Amino acid sequence: MNLTxxxxxxxxxxxxxxxxxxxxxxxxxxxxxxxxxxxxxxRIIETGGEPIHFDHDCREGICGTCSLTINGxxxxxxxxxxxxxxxxxxxxxxxxxxxxPFRAKAFPIVRDLVVDRSSFDRIIAAGGYISVRTGSAQDAxxxxxxxxxxxxxxxxxxxxxxxxxxxxxxxxxxxxFVGAKxxxxxxxxxxxxxxxxxxxxxxxxxxxxxxxNCTNQxxxxxxxxxxxxxxxxGKLNRxxxxxxxxxxxx
Amino acid sequence: MLKGNHKMNxxxxxxxxxxxxxxxxxxxxxxxxxxxxxxxxxxxxxxLLVFQGKEAMNDYAQFLHTxxxxxxxxxxxxxLLVAFGLHIWATISLTIENRAARNARYAYDNTVQAxxxxxxxxxxxxxxxxxxxxxxxxxxxxxxxxxxxxPDTAYAAANPGEARHDVYAMVIKGFKNPLVTLFYIVGxxxxxxxxxxxxxxxxxxxxxxxxxxxxxEQKLGWAISxxxxxxxxxxxxxxxxxxxxxxxKPHHKAEISPPPASVQVVATSQG
Numbered sequence: 001m002n003l004t005x006x007x008x009x010x011x012x013x014x015x016x017x018x019x020x021x022x023x024x025x026x027x028x029x030x031x032x033x034x035x036x037x038x039x040x041x042x043r044i045i046e047t048g049g050e051p052i053h054f055d056h057d058c059r060e061g062i063c064g065t066c067s068l069t070i071n072g073x074x075x076x077x078x079x080x081x082x083x084x085x086x087x088x089x090x091x092x093x094x095x096x097x098x099x100x101p102f103r104a105k106a107f108p109i110v111r112d113l114v115v116d117r118s119s120f121d122r123i124i125a126a127g128g129y130i131s132v133r134t135g136s137a138q139d140a141x142x143x144x145x146x147x148x149x150x151x152x153x154x155x156x157x158x159x160x161x162x163x164x165x166x167x168x169x170x171x172x173x174x175x176x177f178v179g180a181k182x183x184x185x186x187x188x189x190x191x192x193x194x195x196x197x198x199x200x201x202x203x204x205x206x207x208x209x210x211x212x213n214c215t216n217q218x219x220x221x222x223x224x225x226x227x228x229x230x231x232x233x234g235k236l237n238r239x240x241x242x243x244x245x246x247x248x249x250x
Numbered sequence: 251m252l253k254g255n256h257k258m259n260x261x262x263x264x265x266x267x268x269x270x271x272x273x274x275x276x277x278x279x280x281x282x283x284x285x286x287x288x289x290x291x292x293x294x295x296x297x298l299l300v301f302q303g304k305e306a307m308n309d310y311a312q313f314l315h316t317x318x319x320x321x322x323x324x325x326x327x328x329x330l331l332v333a334f335g336l337h338i339w340a341t342i343s344l345t346i347e348n349r350a351a352r353n354a355r356y357a358y359d360n361t362v363q364a365x366x367x368x369x370x371x372x373x374x375x376x377x378x379x380x381x382x383x384x385x386x387x388x389x390x391x392x393x394x395x396x397x398x399x400x401p402d403t404a405y406a407a408a409n410p411g412e413a414r415h416d417v418y419a420m421v422i423k424g425f426k427n428p429l430v431t432l433f434y435i436v437g438x439x440x441x442x443x444x445x446x447x448x449x450x451x452x453x454x455x456x457x458x459x460x461x462x463x464x465x466x467e468q469k470l471g472w473a474i475s476x477x478x479x480x481x482x483x484x485x486x487x488x489x490x491x492x493x494x495x496x497x498x499k500p501h502h503k504a505e506i507s508p509p510p511a512s513v514q515v516v517a518t519s520q521g
Contacts (some may be wrong), residue, residue, distance in 0.1 A: 006357070019357050057438035075351025098358035105353045170364065171348035173272075203273055212351030213272040213344045215371065216451040217364035230454070231461055238457020239274045 001027045002076040003249075004096040007050035007052055010109050017109065019098075022052075033076070034059060034066065034087040038182070053112035058086040064160030066111065067167070068099040068113055071141065072225045074164035082162065082225040103171060106209045117163050119209040120177060124161075127194075127201035128181045134190045143189060153187040158226040171212030176220035178206050179232035186239060196243035203240050207238035265371040272347070275340040280455035282337040283448050287474065289330055292447075300494060301484075305417040308402050311417040338379065345372050366443075368447040374440040381437030388424060397424055422496045425489035434486045442479040446472055 003024040024040050031039065036057050066083040066131045080104030087225040091097065099113065099199035107115040118181040132157035145153075156179075165176035181200055183189030191198070214233055258266065268274035296314075299306045314323050367374070390397040400423070402416040417504050449471030453459040459467055488494040 006305075006458050008357070069356060070357075072356050072358040077360075077362070099355055100358065101356045103352065103356060105351050161328060168362070170352065170369065172351040201385060203271060204267075205273050207270075210351055212348040214370065215348070216447070216454045217368045219362055219364050222362040231459070231460060231464075234454050234459045236457075237273055237276070238453055240271075241277055241457060244264065244268045244271075244274065248261055248268070 001029055001093045003027060005095060006098045008100045008201035009112055012111060013108055015170040028086055029089040031088045032084060034084050036088050042235040045227045053114050054115050056084060061085045062160060064162040067102045067162065069102060071098050074167040075225050076100060080225060080227045094174060102163050104166045104225045106211045107163060107166060120161050120163060122209065123178060123202050123205045124181060127198035130185060130190055132196060145188060149187050151183055153184050156232050157230065159228055160226060162225060164223045164225060168210065168219040170217060171215055173214045174206050174211040174237060176201050176224060176228060179236035180228050183232045183235050191232035195249040198244055199239045200247065275344055276455045278336055278340045282333040284335045284452050287449060290478055294478055297485055300418060300421055307334060307418040308405065308414060308416060312414050319474045329378060330506045341375060365447060367443040371444060374444040377437060392434060419496055421485065422489045422494050425486040431486045433488045435483060438479060440513045441474040445475040449474055
Protein backbone atom coordinates (compact mmCIF):
# COMPACT_ATOMS: atom_id res chain seq x y z
CA MET A 1 0.00 0.00 0.00
CA ASN A 2 1.08 3.56 -0.67
CA LEU A 3 -0.15 6.17 1.77
CA THR A 4 0.27 9.86 2.48
CA UNK A 5 0.67 10.68 6.16
CA UNK A 6 -0.08 14.08 7.65
CA UNK A 7 1.67 13.91 11.02
CA UNK A 8 1.82 16.39 13.89
CA UNK A 9 5.47 17.20 14.66
CA UNK A 10 6.42 19.19 17.74
CA UNK A 11 9.97 19.31 19.12
CA UNK A 12 9.10 20.00 22.76
CA UNK A 13 6.22 21.21 24.97
CA UNK A 14 6.82 24.87 24.10
CA UNK A 15 7.32 24.42 20.35
CA UNK A 16 4.36 25.57 18.23
CA UNK A 17 4.23 22.36 16.23
CA UNK A 18 3.04 21.76 12.69
CA UNK A 19 1.61 19.13 10.37
CA UNK A 20 4.27 17.48 8.20
CA UNK A 21 3.67 15.25 5.20
CA UNK A 22 5.29 11.82 4.70
CA UNK A 23 4.92 9.41 1.82
CA UNK A 24 4.62 5.87 3.21
CA UNK A 25 5.37 3.52 0.30
CA UNK A 26 5.07 -0.28 0.10
CA UNK A 27 3.34 -0.76 3.44
CA UNK A 28 2.08 -4.35 3.85
CA UNK A 29 -1.67 -4.40 4.46
CA UNK A 30 -1.19 -6.97 7.24
CA UNK A 31 0.93 -4.49 9.24
CA UNK A 32 -0.62 -2.91 12.30
CA UNK A 33 -0.94 0.85 12.41
CA UNK A 34 1.99 1.15 14.82
CA UNK A 35 4.09 -1.23 12.68
CA UNK A 36 3.38 1.08 9.74
CA UNK A 37 4.76 3.97 11.82
CA UNK A 38 7.77 1.79 12.77
CA UNK A 39 8.50 1.23 9.06
CA UNK A 40 8.18 4.95 8.32
CA UNK A 41 10.45 5.74 11.28
CA UNK A 42 13.14 3.28 10.15
CA ARG A 43 13.26 5.04 6.79
CA ILE A 44 13.41 8.45 8.50
CA ILE A 45 16.32 7.25 10.66
CA GLU A 46 18.12 5.81 7.60
CA THR A 47 18.02 9.23 5.99
CA GLY A 48 19.30 10.91 9.16
CA GLY A 49 16.02 12.43 10.25
CA GLU A 50 14.31 12.52 13.63
CA PRO A 51 11.78 9.67 13.97
CA ILE A 52 8.12 10.38 14.80
CA HIS A 53 7.68 9.97 18.55
CA PHE A 54 4.59 8.08 19.73
CA ASP A 55 3.48 6.16 22.83
CA HIS A 56 3.14 2.38 22.72
CA ASP A 57 3.68 -0.59 25.01
CA CYS A 58 1.76 -3.87 25.06
CA ARG A 59 0.50 -3.63 21.45
CA GLU A 60 -2.40 -5.92 22.29
CA GLY A 61 -5.02 -3.43 23.46
CA ILE A 62 -4.83 -3.88 27.22
CA CYS A 63 -2.30 -1.40 28.61
CA GLY A 64 -3.77 1.94 27.54
CA THR A 65 -0.44 3.42 26.48
CA CYS A 66 -0.98 3.95 22.76
CA SER A 67 -2.93 6.99 21.73
CA LEU A 68 -3.07 8.85 18.37
CA THR A 69 -6.02 10.63 16.84
CA ILE A 70 -6.41 9.12 13.40
CA ASN A 71 -8.42 11.17 10.88
CA GLY A 72 -9.93 13.11 13.78
CA UNK A 73 -11.01 10.07 15.81
CA UNK A 74 -8.99 8.78 18.78
CA UNK A 75 -7.86 5.16 18.12
CA UNK A 76 -9.36 5.53 14.59
CA UNK A 77 -12.96 5.13 13.54
CA UNK A 78 -12.90 1.38 14.22
CA UNK A 79 -15.09 0.79 17.28
CA UNK A 80 -13.94 -0.88 20.48
CA UNK A 81 -10.22 -1.17 19.76
CA UNK A 82 -7.04 0.73 20.54
CA UNK A 83 -4.68 2.22 17.95
CA UNK A 84 -2.31 -0.76 18.30
CA UNK A 85 -5.16 -3.08 17.22
CA UNK A 86 -5.87 -1.15 14.03
CA UNK A 87 -4.53 -2.81 10.89
CA UNK A 88 -3.58 -1.22 7.63
CA UNK A 89 -6.07 -3.40 5.73
CA UNK A 90 -8.72 -1.04 7.16
CA UNK A 91 -7.34 1.70 4.89
CA UNK A 92 -7.28 1.89 1.11
CA UNK A 93 -4.25 2.21 -1.12
CA UNK A 94 -3.62 5.88 -1.83
CA UNK A 95 -5.36 7.11 1.34
CA UNK A 96 -4.23 10.25 3.14
CA UNK A 97 -4.15 9.65 6.89
CA UNK A 98 -4.06 12.47 9.46
CA UNK A 99 -2.22 11.51 12.66
CA UNK A 100 -2.46 13.91 15.60
CA PRO A 101 -1.88 13.66 19.35
CA PHE A 102 -4.72 13.36 21.90
CA ARG A 103 -5.60 17.03 22.30
CA ALA A 104 -6.56 18.55 25.67
CA LYS A 105 -5.14 21.26 27.88
CA ALA A 106 -4.89 18.66 30.65
CA PHE A 107 -2.83 16.41 28.31
CA PRO A 108 0.14 18.64 27.42
CA ILE A 109 2.19 17.49 24.44
CA VAL A 110 5.62 16.16 25.39
CA ARG A 111 6.88 15.61 21.86
CA ASP A 112 5.21 14.91 18.49
CA LEU A 113 2.39 12.48 19.28
CA VAL A 114 3.37 11.81 22.90
CA VAL A 115 1.18 13.48 25.52
CA ASP A 116 1.49 13.64 29.29
CA ARG A 117 -1.53 11.90 30.81
CA SER A 118 -0.37 12.10 34.44
CA SER A 119 -3.45 14.22 35.22
CA PHE A 120 -5.31 10.88 35.16
CA ASP A 121 -2.87 9.49 37.75
CA ARG A 122 -3.54 12.46 40.03
CA ILE A 123 -7.30 11.88 39.77
CA ILE A 124 -6.78 8.24 40.80
CA ALA A 125 -4.48 9.37 43.64
CA ALA A 126 -7.24 11.72 44.85
CA GLY A 127 -9.75 8.92 45.46
CA GLY A 128 -9.61 6.06 42.97
CA TYR A 129 -8.55 3.47 45.53
CA ILE A 130 -9.68 1.59 48.64
CA SER A 131 -7.87 2.74 51.78
CA VAL A 132 -7.55 -0.63 53.50
CA ARG A 133 -6.15 -3.90 52.25
CA THR A 134 -9.17 -5.95 51.15
CA GLY A 135 -7.33 -9.25 51.11
CA SER A 136 -6.71 -11.84 48.43
CA ALA A 137 -9.45 -13.27 46.27
CA GLN A 138 -11.72 -15.09 48.65
CA ASP A 139 -14.29 -17.84 48.47
CA ALA A 140 -17.00 -16.78 46.06
CA UNK A 141 -19.80 -17.18 48.60
CA UNK A 142 -18.23 -15.29 51.50
CA UNK A 143 -18.92 -11.83 50.06
CA UNK A 144 -22.09 -11.98 47.97
CA UNK A 145 -22.23 -9.51 45.05
CA UNK A 146 -25.32 -9.36 42.86
CA UNK A 147 -24.94 -10.40 39.24
CA UNK A 148 -26.12 -7.02 37.90
CA UNK A 149 -23.76 -5.04 40.17
CA UNK A 150 -20.88 -7.38 39.40
CA UNK A 151 -21.42 -6.95 35.64
CA UNK A 152 -21.71 -3.16 35.89
CA UNK A 153 -18.59 -2.93 38.04
CA UNK A 154 -16.69 -5.20 35.66
CA UNK A 155 -17.74 -3.16 32.61
CA UNK A 156 -16.53 0.01 34.34
CA UNK A 157 -13.32 -1.66 35.47
CA UNK A 158 -12.48 -2.43 31.83
CA UNK A 159 -11.25 1.18 31.52
CA UNK A 160 -7.56 1.17 30.58
CA UNK A 161 -7.13 4.90 31.21
CA UNK A 162 -5.96 5.68 27.68
CA UNK A 163 -7.62 9.11 27.54
CA UNK A 164 -9.46 8.64 24.23
CA UNK A 165 -12.63 9.91 25.96
CA UNK A 166 -10.92 13.22 26.69
CA UNK A 167 -9.38 13.41 23.22
CA UNK A 168 -12.73 12.88 21.48
CA UNK A 169 -14.73 15.23 23.70
CA UNK A 170 -15.49 18.65 22.23
CA UNK A 171 -14.84 20.01 25.74
CA UNK A 172 -11.93 17.70 26.65
CA UNK A 173 -13.99 16.38 29.55
CA UNK A 174 -12.72 13.42 31.60
CA UNK A 175 -16.16 12.38 32.85
CA UNK A 176 -16.15 8.94 31.18
CA PHE A 177 -12.80 8.07 32.75
CA VAL A 178 -13.69 9.43 36.20
CA GLY A 179 -17.18 7.91 35.98
CA ALA A 180 -15.73 4.49 35.11
CA LYS A 181 -13.08 4.55 37.82
CA UNK A 182 -15.54 5.73 40.49
CA UNK A 183 -18.31 3.32 39.43
CA UNK A 184 -15.97 0.34 39.43
CA UNK A 185 -15.21 0.86 43.13
CA UNK A 186 -18.51 2.39 44.26
CA UNK A 187 -20.58 -0.57 43.03
CA UNK A 188 -18.72 -3.19 45.06
CA UNK A 189 -18.94 -3.86 48.81
CA UNK A 190 -15.23 -3.17 49.31
CA UNK A 191 -15.53 0.29 47.77
CA UNK A 192 -18.88 1.41 49.15
CA UNK A 193 -17.77 2.76 52.56
CA UNK A 194 -15.63 5.47 50.91
CA UNK A 195 -18.04 6.20 48.06
CA UNK A 196 -18.97 9.81 48.94
CA UNK A 197 -15.45 10.89 49.84
CA UNK A 198 -14.11 9.24 46.67
CA UNK A 199 -16.59 10.91 44.30
CA UNK A 200 -16.08 14.39 45.75
CA UNK A 201 -12.29 14.09 45.74
CA UNK A 202 -12.04 12.67 42.21
CA UNK A 203 -14.42 15.24 40.69
CA UNK A 204 -12.61 18.11 42.41
CA UNK A 205 -9.25 16.85 41.17
CA UNK A 206 -10.72 16.45 37.67
CA UNK A 207 -11.87 20.10 37.76
CA UNK A 208 -8.51 21.28 39.13
CA UNK A 209 -6.64 19.54 36.28
CA UNK A 210 -8.40 21.73 33.72
CA UNK A 211 -10.60 19.15 32.01
CA UNK A 212 -13.80 20.53 30.48
CA ASN A 213 -17.39 19.84 31.44
CA CYS A 214 -19.56 17.10 29.97
CA THR A 215 -22.25 18.33 27.54
CA ASN A 216 -23.83 14.89 27.06
CA GLN A 217 -22.82 14.42 23.42
CA UNK A 218 -21.41 10.93 24.07
CA UNK A 219 -18.46 11.14 21.65
CA UNK A 220 -16.47 9.49 24.47
CA UNK A 221 -18.58 6.34 24.53
CA UNK A 222 -18.30 6.04 20.74
CA UNK A 223 -14.49 6.06 20.76
CA UNK A 224 -13.82 4.19 24.02
CA UNK A 225 -11.69 1.16 23.09
CA UNK A 226 -13.38 -0.75 25.92
CA UNK A 227 -16.89 0.44 24.88
CA UNK A 228 -17.64 1.85 28.32
CA UNK A 229 -21.15 3.28 28.36
CA UNK A 230 -21.94 6.90 29.23
CA UNK A 231 -24.19 5.37 31.92
CA UNK A 232 -21.19 5.72 34.22
CA UNK A 233 -21.35 9.51 33.69
CA GLY A 234 -24.99 9.58 34.78
CA LYS A 235 -24.06 7.53 37.80
CA LEU A 236 -21.18 9.89 38.63
CA ASN A 237 -23.56 12.87 38.40
CA ARG A 238 -26.01 11.12 40.74
CA UNK A 239 -23.34 10.01 43.21
CA UNK A 240 -21.79 13.50 43.22
CA UNK A 241 -25.14 15.18 43.93
CA UNK A 242 -25.83 12.79 46.80
CA UNK A 243 -22.34 13.21 48.25
CA UNK A 244 -22.49 17.01 47.98
CA UNK A 245 -25.84 17.13 49.80
CA UNK A 246 -24.56 14.80 52.53
CA UNK A 247 -21.43 16.92 52.89
CA UNK A 248 -23.48 20.09 53.18
CA UNK A 249 -25.82 18.82 55.88
CA UNK A 250 -23.42 16.71 57.94
CA MET B 251 -11.52 33.06 44.60
CA LEU B 252 -11.69 30.89 47.71
CA LYS B 253 -9.98 33.47 49.89
CA GLY B 254 -11.39 33.61 53.41
CA ASN B 255 -12.87 30.15 52.93
CA HIS B 256 -11.60 29.01 56.34
CA LYS B 257 -13.93 31.48 58.00
CA MET B 258 -17.03 30.10 56.33
CA ASN B 259 -19.40 27.73 58.07
CA UNK B 260 -19.45 24.17 56.71
CA UNK B 261 -22.79 24.60 54.94
CA UNK B 262 -21.65 27.76 53.19
CA UNK B 263 -18.41 26.11 52.17
CA UNK B 264 -20.26 23.08 50.81
CA UNK B 265 -22.61 25.29 48.79
CA UNK B 266 -19.71 27.32 47.40
CA UNK B 267 -17.88 24.14 46.42
CA UNK B 268 -21.04 22.82 44.75
CA UNK B 269 -21.41 26.09 42.83
CA UNK B 270 -17.77 26.01 41.73
CA UNK B 271 -17.68 22.35 40.72
CA UNK B 272 -18.35 21.28 37.14
CA UNK B 273 -21.13 18.86 38.06
CA UNK B 274 -22.68 21.34 40.52
CA UNK B 275 -23.12 23.98 37.83
CA UNK B 276 -24.37 21.34 35.38
CA UNK B 277 -27.04 20.36 37.91
CA UNK B 278 -28.06 24.04 38.13
CA UNK B 279 -28.33 24.10 34.32
CA UNK B 280 -30.46 20.94 34.35
CA UNK B 281 -32.83 22.06 37.13
CA UNK B 282 -33.36 25.56 35.69
CA UNK B 283 -33.68 24.05 32.20
CA UNK B 284 -36.41 21.71 33.46
CA UNK B 285 -38.25 24.69 35.01
CA UNK B 286 -38.08 26.60 31.73
CA UNK B 287 -39.34 23.57 29.75
CA UNK B 288 -42.32 23.24 32.11
CA UNK B 289 -43.02 26.94 31.64
CA UNK B 290 -42.90 26.54 27.84
CA UNK B 291 -45.41 23.68 28.00
CA UNK B 292 -47.80 25.86 30.01
CA UNK B 293 -47.11 28.85 27.75
CA UNK B 294 -47.91 26.96 24.53
CA UNK B 295 -51.03 25.38 26.01
CA UNK B 296 -52.32 28.79 27.12
CA UNK B 297 -51.42 30.49 23.85
CA LEU B 298 -53.25 27.89 21.78
CA LEU B 299 -56.47 29.28 23.30
CA VAL B 300 -56.14 31.90 20.55
CA PHE B 301 -57.74 29.30 18.26
CA GLN B 302 -60.77 29.22 20.59
CA GLY B 303 -61.46 32.84 19.80
CA LYS B 304 -61.14 36.29 21.25
CA GLU B 305 -63.11 35.70 24.45
CA ALA B 306 -61.24 32.54 25.49
CA MET B 307 -57.86 34.15 24.81
CA ASN B 308 -58.65 37.39 26.63
CA ASP B 309 -60.24 35.55 29.59
CA TYR B 310 -57.04 33.53 29.90
CA ALA B 311 -54.85 36.64 29.77
CA GLN B 312 -57.05 38.31 32.37
CA PHE B 313 -56.82 35.23 34.59
CA LEU B 314 -53.00 35.33 34.44
CA HIS B 315 -53.01 38.96 35.53
CA THR B 316 -55.55 38.59 38.32
CA UNK B 317 -54.64 35.24 39.89
CA UNK B 318 -53.50 35.46 43.52
CA UNK B 319 -54.76 39.07 43.60
CA UNK B 320 -52.40 40.03 40.80
CA UNK B 321 -49.36 38.65 42.63
CA UNK B 322 -49.31 35.37 40.70
CA UNK B 323 -47.95 36.79 37.48
CA UNK B 324 -45.12 38.50 39.36
CA UNK B 325 -44.24 35.36 41.30
CA UNK B 326 -44.02 33.54 37.96
CA UNK B 327 -42.02 36.32 36.33
CA UNK B 328 -39.47 36.54 39.14
CA UNK B 329 -39.14 32.75 39.26
CA LEU B 330 -38.60 32.60 35.49
CA LEU B 331 -36.11 35.47 35.57
CA VAL B 332 -34.07 33.74 38.29
CA ALA B 333 -34.15 30.40 36.44
CA PHE B 334 -33.26 32.05 33.12
CA GLY B 335 -30.45 34.07 34.71
CA LEU B 336 -28.93 31.08 36.51
CA HIS B 337 -29.21 28.95 33.37
CA ILE B 338 -27.37 31.57 31.31
CA TRP B 339 -24.75 32.31 33.95
CA ALA B 340 -23.90 28.65 34.55
CA THR B 341 -23.81 27.68 30.86
CA ILE B 342 -21.62 30.63 29.90
CA SER B 343 -19.13 29.91 32.68
CA LEU B 344 -19.07 26.20 31.75
CA THR B 345 -18.61 27.04 28.06
CA ILE B 346 -15.68 29.35 28.80
CA GLU B 347 -14.03 26.50 30.74
CA ASN B 348 -14.79 24.05 27.92
CA ARG B 349 -13.13 26.27 25.32
CA ALA B 350 -10.08 26.60 27.57
CA ALA B 351 -9.92 22.84 28.16
CA ARG B 352 -9.74 22.13 24.41
CA ASN B 353 -7.22 24.89 23.67
CA ALA B 354 -5.82 23.27 20.54
CA ARG B 355 -8.12 22.11 17.76
CA TYR B 356 -7.60 19.11 15.53
CA ALA B 357 -6.35 19.85 12.03
CA TYR B 358 -8.65 17.05 10.88
CA ASP B 359 -11.87 17.65 12.77
CA ASN B 360 -14.28 14.76 13.05
CA THR B 361 -17.51 13.99 14.89
CA VAL B 362 -18.72 10.44 15.49
CA GLN B 363 -22.18 10.77 17.01
CA ALA B 364 -22.75 14.19 18.58
CA UNK B 365 -25.88 15.77 17.07
CA UNK B 366 -25.71 19.09 15.25
CA UNK B 367 -28.09 20.59 17.83
CA UNK B 368 -25.79 19.52 20.67
CA UNK B 369 -22.87 21.29 19.01
CA UNK B 370 -24.55 24.69 18.64
CA UNK B 371 -26.10 24.89 22.12
CA UNK B 372 -24.34 28.11 23.07
CA UNK B 373 -25.37 29.78 19.77
CA UNK B 374 -28.96 28.55 19.84
CA UNK B 375 -29.08 29.68 23.47
CA UNK B 376 -27.72 33.15 22.66
CA UNK B 377 -30.29 33.54 19.87
CA UNK B 378 -33.04 32.51 22.28
CA UNK B 379 -31.91 35.23 24.72
CA UNK B 380 -32.21 37.82 21.93
CA UNK B 381 -35.56 36.35 20.94
CA UNK B 382 -36.91 36.43 24.50
CA UNK B 383 -35.90 40.08 24.90
CA UNK B 384 -37.64 40.95 21.63
CA UNK B 385 -40.69 38.87 22.54
CA UNK B 386 -41.09 40.61 25.93
CA UNK B 387 -40.72 44.07 24.35
CA UNK B 388 -43.15 43.02 21.64
CA UNK B 389 -46.01 41.51 23.66
CA UNK B 390 -45.38 42.16 27.37
CA UNK B 391 -43.94 45.68 27.50
CA UNK B 392 -45.63 46.48 24.16
CA UNK B 393 -43.24 49.17 22.99
CA UNK B 394 -45.25 49.60 19.77
CA UNK B 395 -48.21 51.96 20.45
CA UNK B 396 -50.17 50.08 17.80
CA UNK B 397 -50.12 46.99 20.05
CA UNK B 398 -50.34 48.84 23.38
CA UNK B 399 -53.68 50.63 22.91
CA UNK B 400 -56.06 47.83 22.18
CA PRO B 401 -59.02 47.79 24.58
CA ASP B 402 -61.27 44.73 24.55
CA THR B 403 -64.41 46.58 23.45
CA ALA B 404 -66.77 43.62 23.75
CA TYR B 405 -65.67 43.08 27.34
CA ALA B 406 -65.97 46.76 28.22
CA ALA B 407 -69.50 46.80 26.79
CA ALA B 408 -70.57 43.74 28.77
CA ASN B 409 -68.88 44.92 31.99
CA PRO B 410 -69.46 48.67 32.34
CA GLY B 411 -66.70 50.45 34.21
CA GLU B 412 -64.14 47.70 33.58
CA ALA B 413 -61.47 47.48 30.91
CA ARG B 414 -59.03 44.87 29.69
CA HIS B 415 -56.40 44.60 27.00
CA ASP B 416 -57.40 42.84 23.80
CA VAL B 417 -54.62 40.25 23.71
CA TYR B 418 -56.30 38.40 20.86
CA ALA B 419 -56.19 41.42 18.56
CA MET B 420 -52.65 42.23 19.69
CA VAL B 421 -51.37 38.77 18.73
CA ILE B 422 -52.94 38.93 15.28
CA LYS B 423 -51.80 42.50 14.62
CA GLY B 424 -48.35 41.68 15.99
CA PHE B 425 -47.78 38.97 13.40
CA LYS B 426 -48.95 40.96 10.36
CA ASN B 427 -45.35 42.08 9.87
CA PRO B 428 -43.55 39.30 7.94
CA LEU B 429 -40.17 40.29 9.40
CA VAL B 430 -41.50 39.84 12.94
CA THR B 431 -42.97 36.49 12.01
CA LEU B 432 -39.68 35.47 10.39
CA PHE B 433 -37.79 36.31 13.57
CA TYR B 434 -40.29 34.25 15.57
CA ILE B 435 -39.75 31.32 13.21
CA VAL B 436 -35.96 31.56 13.61
CA GLY B 437 -36.14 32.07 17.39
CA UNK B 438 -38.61 29.25 18.05
CA UNK B 439 -36.77 26.87 15.68
CA UNK B 440 -33.47 27.43 17.46
CA UNK B 441 -35.23 27.10 20.82
CA UNK B 442 -36.57 23.71 19.73
CA UNK B 443 -33.13 22.69 18.41
CA UNK B 444 -31.76 23.67 21.85
CA UNK B 445 -34.42 21.56 23.56
CA UNK B 446 -33.90 18.52 21.32
CA UNK B 447 -30.52 18.12 23.06
CA UNK B 448 -31.34 19.89 26.31
CA UNK B 449 -34.34 17.87 27.48
CA UNK B 450 -32.57 14.51 27.18
CA UNK B 451 -29.51 16.06 28.86
CA UNK B 452 -31.56 16.98 31.94
CA UNK B 453 -32.01 13.27 32.69
CA UNK B 454 -28.30 12.48 32.29
CA UNK B 455 -27.12 15.41 34.40
CA UNK B 456 -29.56 14.58 37.19
CA UNK B 457 -28.31 10.97 37.08
CA UNK B 458 -31.60 9.43 36.00
CA UNK B 459 -30.51 8.12 32.60
CA UNK B 460 -29.56 4.51 32.08
CA UNK B 461 -29.14 2.17 29.14
CA UNK B 462 -32.78 1.12 29.55
CA UNK B 463 -34.24 4.63 29.77
CA UNK B 464 -31.88 6.52 27.41
CA UNK B 465 -33.87 5.83 24.24
CA UNK B 466 -37.16 6.89 25.81
CA GLU B 467 -35.64 10.07 27.24
CA GLN B 468 -34.16 11.11 23.90
CA LYS B 469 -37.49 10.44 22.13
CA LEU B 470 -39.34 12.40 24.82
CA GLY B 471 -36.97 15.31 24.23
CA TRP B 472 -37.62 15.21 20.48
CA ALA B 473 -41.39 14.82 20.97
CA ILE B 474 -41.62 17.83 23.31
CA SER B 475 -39.40 19.90 21.00
CA UNK B 476 -41.49 19.10 17.93
CA UNK B 477 -44.77 19.66 19.80
CA UNK B 478 -43.56 23.07 21.03
CA UNK B 479 -42.31 23.98 17.55
CA UNK B 480 -45.66 23.19 15.92
CA UNK B 481 -47.67 24.71 18.78
CA UNK B 482 -45.79 27.99 19.00
CA UNK B 483 -45.33 28.57 15.25
CA UNK B 484 -48.94 27.71 14.40
CA UNK B 485 -49.96 31.07 15.92
CA UNK B 486 -47.81 33.57 13.97
CA UNK B 487 -48.27 31.62 10.74
CA UNK B 488 -52.06 31.42 11.20
CA UNK B 489 -52.17 35.15 11.95
CA UNK B 490 -49.99 36.09 9.00
CA UNK B 491 -51.88 33.94 6.50
CA UNK B 492 -55.27 35.07 7.74
CA UNK B 493 -56.42 31.77 9.24
CA UNK B 494 -56.82 33.67 12.51
CA UNK B 495 -59.01 36.71 11.90
CA UNK B 496 -59.06 39.81 14.03
CA UNK B 497 -62.85 39.96 14.03
CA UNK B 498 -64.07 36.41 13.64
CA LYS B 499 -67.72 36.95 12.87
CA PRO B 500 -69.81 34.00 11.79
CA HIS B 501 -68.35 31.33 14.02
CA HIS B 502 -68.52 33.22 17.31
CA LYS B 503 -71.52 35.40 16.59
CA ALA B 504 -73.84 33.53 18.91
CA GLU B 505 -71.43 33.58 21.82
CA ILE B 506 -70.76 37.28 22.17
CA SER B 507 -73.46 39.82 22.81
CA PRO B 508 -73.64 42.46 20.06
CA PRO B 509 -71.62 45.53 21.07
CA PRO B 510 -73.23 48.96 20.95
CA ALA B 511 -73.01 50.88 17.70
CA SER B 512 -70.34 53.30 18.90
CA VAL B 513 -68.04 50.43 19.82
CA GLN B 514 -68.78 48.68 16.55
CA VAL B 515 -67.26 51.61 14.67
CA VAL B 516 -64.05 51.39 16.69
CA ALA B 517 -63.79 47.65 16.12
CA THR B 518 -64.20 47.85 12.36
CA SER B 519 -61.79 50.73 12.07
CA GLN B 520 -59.12 48.45 13.51
CA GLY B 521 -59.70 45.80 10.87
